[in-house]
Amino acid sequence: MTAQSGTGPRRVLVIKLGAFGDFFLAQTAFSAIRRHHRGDRLTLLTLPSLAPLARLSGLFDEVLEDPRGRSFGAYWRVRRMLRAGRFDRVYDLQAQSRTDRYFWLLAPGPWPEWSGTAWGASHRDHYPGRRKVPVIERYTRQLAPFGIVPDAVPDLSWLDADTGGFGIAAPYALLIPGSSPGRPDKRWPVERYGELAGALAARGITPVVLGTAIEADLARAIADTCPETIDLTNRTSVPEIAGLARRAWATVGNDTGPTHLVASVGCPTLGLFCDASIPIHANGPRMVIHHRPSFADMDAAGVLAAMDALPPNR
Helix, strand or coil, X not given: CECCCCCCCCEEEEECCCCHHHHHHCHHHHHHHHHHCCCCEEEEEECCCCHHHHHHHCCCCEEEECCCCCCHHHHHHHHHHHHHHCCCEEEECCCCHHHHHHHHCCXXXXXXXXXXXXXXXXXXXXXXXXXXXXXXXXXXXXXXXXXXXXXXXXXXXXXXXXXXXXXXCCCEEEEECCCCCCCHHHCCCHHHHHHHHHHHHHCCCEEEECCCHHHXXXXXXXXXXXXXXXXXXXXXXXXXXXXXXXXXXXEEEECCHHHHHHHHCCCCEEEEECCCCCCXXXXXXXXXXXXXXXXXXXXXXXXXXXXXXXXXXX
């Protein structure tokens, strides 16, 4: 049985948990769903760490925070949120085993229209090799039955900040040498970043390293090779990263959240990928993928040449 909220605006839920970078890769899907449901009440269920960004975007009428626990109590809280929302339609963009369970938390019904991978969903999006399809293509396929078409590139015009307080003169290039702590195989060797920083500085382009506190050692290693490097690890908010990106000459970074953010705001971005990142998930109007099967086959000279070929910043 399908839930209905009457003849007024529909209640629509989007589910997107996942990592920091996944949030920005989902922006084109978010915007397309918002356009399609103009006039309806649109809610996002996401991680507490991503909720402030979702609210800042202005795309959602309401943002709910997923408790993320695996206890009975955590799942019960999710059930109460889902039932209290009385949603007419759900787009489960996370579409993993955890959120498949959310569908069944609504038992004994009524159920909303549900787009996702859960068995029994009204619009089940399940096909061989689904997890091997790049995420942007996956969203496009999942939303197609509803006539929803994501844009080619995201619109993050809502995300910016004044970066004058950092005192960084143009031109400068952003370096993002980190990755998820559990995926060091996605990191181009820090020694190569040091070589690249030196080559940029020799041209009069200031290298600026971004990252969290866990990348501080990487920033120090780069600065040891190139003293002109500016270390901003653990010193920037998300809007400030976006602001720096909008004014940068270019960015080079690994397959990690800040790289996807910088690319999404339109900075000329060179994404460094080896076969540890297959399929390759990327988005942005000026992003170019620089891929080698192994990072051992990727040198600083080749990366610099690829940066020179990037589309220029506005």
